[in-house]
Amino acid sequence: VNVTVNCDEKKAEISDHLYGIFFEDINFAADGGLYAELVQNRSFEYHTVPGRNPLREKYHALYAWQKVERNGGECTLTAEREIPLNRNNHNYLTVHIDKAGEAGVMNTGYDGIPLDRGAKYDFSVYARREGGISKLSITLETQDSKVCGKASVKGIDANWKKFETTIQSRITTDNARLVVTSENTGKLHLDMISLFPQDTFKGRKNGLRKDLAQALADLEPEFLRFPGGCISHGHSLENAYRWPDTVGDVAQRRGNWNLWGYHQTYGLGFFEYFQFCEDIGAEPLPVVPVGVSCGFRPPYECAPMDELDEWIDEAVNLIEFANGDTDTEWGSVRAEMGHPEPFDMEYICLGNEEHDRPELHERFPHFVKAIREKYPDIKIIGTSGLGTGIPLYPLMDKLNVYSSDEHYYMSPEWYFNNDTRFDDFDRSKPLIFVGEYASQGNTHYNALAEAAFLTGVERNADIVDMTCYAPLFAHKNHTQWRAADLIWFDKRQVVKTPNYYVQQLFSKNAGDYYLGNDVEVVREGKPQTISGSVGLGSWNTQIEAAEARLNGRKLDLSEFEQSSGDFDFSGGSLSQKDGGARPAISFSPKEFSGEKITYSVRARKTAGDEGFLIVFGA
Ligand code: AHR
Numbered sequence: 001v002n003v004t005v006n007c008d009e010k011k012a013e014i015s016d017h018l019y020g021i022f023f024e025d026i027n028f029a030a031d032g033g034l035y036a037e038l039v040q041n042r043s044f045e046y047h048t049v050p051g052r053n054p055l056r057e058k059y060h061a062l063y064a065w066q067k068v069e070r071n072g073g074e075c076t077l078t079a080e081r082e083i084p085l086n087r088n089n090h091n092y093l094t095v096h097i098d099k100a101g102e103a104g105v106m107n108t109g110y111d112g113i114p115l116d117r118g119a120k121y122d123f124s125v126y127a128r129r130e131g132g133i134s135k136l137s138i139t140l141e142t143q144d145s146k147v148c149g150k151a152s153v154k155g156i157d158a159n160w161k162k163f164e165t166t167i168q169s170r171i172t173t174d175n176a177r178l179v180v181t182s183e184n185t186g187k188l189h190l191d192m193i194s195l196f197p198q199d200t201f202k203g204r205k206n207g208l209r210k211d212l213a214q215a216l217a218d219l220e221p222e223f224l225r226f227p228g229g230c231i232s233h234g235h236s237l238e239n240a241y242r243w244p245d246t247v248g249d250v251a252q253r254r255g256n257w258n259l260w261g262y263h264q265t266y267g268l269g270f271f272e273y274f275q276f277c278e279d280i281g282a283e284p285l286p287v288v289p290v291g292v293s294c295g296f297r298p299p300y301e302c303a304p305m306d307e308l309d310e311w312i313d314e315a316v317n318l319i320e321f322a323n324g325d326t327d328t329e330w331g332s333v334r335a336e337m338g339h340p341e342p343f344d345m346e347y348i349c350l351g352n353e354e355h356d357r358p359e360l361h362e363r364f365p366h367f368v369k370a371i372r373e374k375y376p377d378i379k380i381i382g383t384s385g386l387g388t389g390i391p392l393y394p395l396m397d398k399l400n401v402y403s404s405d406e407h408y409y410m411s412p413e414w415y416f417n418n419d420t421r422f423d424d425f426d427r428s429k430p431l432i433f434v435g436e437y438a439s440q441g442n443t444h445y446n447a448l449a450e451a452a453f454l455t456g457v458e459r460n461a462d463i464v465d466m467t468c469y470a471p472l473f474a475h476k477n478h479t480q481w482r483a484a485d486l487i488w489f490d491k492r493q494v495v496k497t498p499n500y501y502v503q504q505l506f507s508k509n510a511g512d513y514y515l516g517n518d519v520e521v522v523r524e525g526k527p528q529t530i531s532g533s534v535g536l537g538s539w540n541t542q543i544e545a546a547e548a549r550l551n552g553r554k555l556d557l558s559e560f561e562q563s564s565g566d567f568d569f570s571g572g573s574l575s576q577k578d579g580g581a582r583p584a585i586s587f588s589p590k591e592f593s594g595e596k597i598t599y600s601v602r603a604r605k606t607a608g609d610e611g612f613l614i615v616f617g618a
Contacts, residue, residue, distance in 0.1 A: 037196060072100070075103035121198065135156070230260075
């Protein structure tokens, strides 16, 4: 293959944010994944989850907790709501300790708590008491009760108070548990029982698991789309992702059930997403719901028009939260969280693959109008919908949004064949954001298909502005999306797929321009037996010479019958007629079969066209 690149011919400018990542809390990507919290169900808010996931019924307020009774201590556990920690954090644990000794509760985290020898862990808890309890013992221990590390907190009284301590582990283990006990009798009320490794990504408090966050950073993404996906618009409006619930003190955040069948603490919330973007140099691309729930899952719900302002205000306020001065309502929340400087958010994504229904058409324009009125510089990314048919693109075009987000999960063959997808897109319409795509597998073949597709994206970089693969993460023991995920992990390991390396290759080597080029292929065929026709498939290609020999005798191409009208044989060589284009041609030998043939083909990609494929065989 000879490739000639014409450095003076800038065919398309490649956007400086063509390659990014899309994070959604699916496959336990957030709690139990990227979010470094080691305690599961820390605020006792788990409950049976609506929807279709068969696992949903296993959840309850004391999920992942067990009572501990040692040295004569006896207790029972209940989940209570009478005097909650605050109005967003309804449930708490009550340990009724009837007999003195050692009594309390343990948590096994997400499939056991991994600890490293010498590493430090930050423990915190909210506690109050009825009776004589004033001190708590905090132990990290192995499954066979070997103590890895120990600490205590004192001064518990009748009011909710936060207690914090640090524990250093003496042991490396994959399967520890956190044990919280008291030696006295009485009622002990506990909430927000939390354990974090100190060694988080960039050492952030309430931070991210270092290895997983580093795997994302190593992709060098130009943007981060978050938090979904379907979890943005929700299974029903009840669990749409409402960003104000996810900021402020973690103890004040109102968790929610997850459309994928489990729970979200929102400990990883919008502040943490923005901060992570800053930490890895990625543009934040937050997705906000537009008051219409997921069309795939009943109930399909839409916010009544007279209540739509609440949803619109929330979208507009997000811009104030990210960029507003510290004396604004939402800018001050950001500042209190430790980030007085603006996050310099430039884009907002409205909706996620909503269905092409009248309710959406009625609601969507109100969001666009309100954002443009208050923040004319913010770039609005609309949604084209799920599938290659991009049903909502006409609406996005009418609203003249900055770009429109299209999603498709297709076979590898589709990606190979659709490197030409954008060639005919109308350049006067909104830019394209390929916000979710994957070729339904994690084999090398899948990765190759995605790479082929991305070559077509780069050739069309004048209209394709951004791309990102989906889903990003999958916990190997807790998946809802098994077909293909970019990074697989468990509590210890991170496995990068071939698809990951394709994303990394393109992202790290994104160019400034797609340059004019000329590709010449010289292909020597091996002797083979003809049975039937000889095929020469060409895709907008100039065939410069094609030669075939039968048992050493050079064949005149007139010995073949041409089955496509797009080619000439004149002069013993084969060339494409003026204006001739795809599809492939095939030749049937006139007079022979079952004999050895050798062949060679010289071909050149025709300027301005999209590529070629040659197959010459029997
Ligand atoms: O990436 C998984 C899901 O696929 C997303 O939540 C949704 O947008 C799409 O249908």
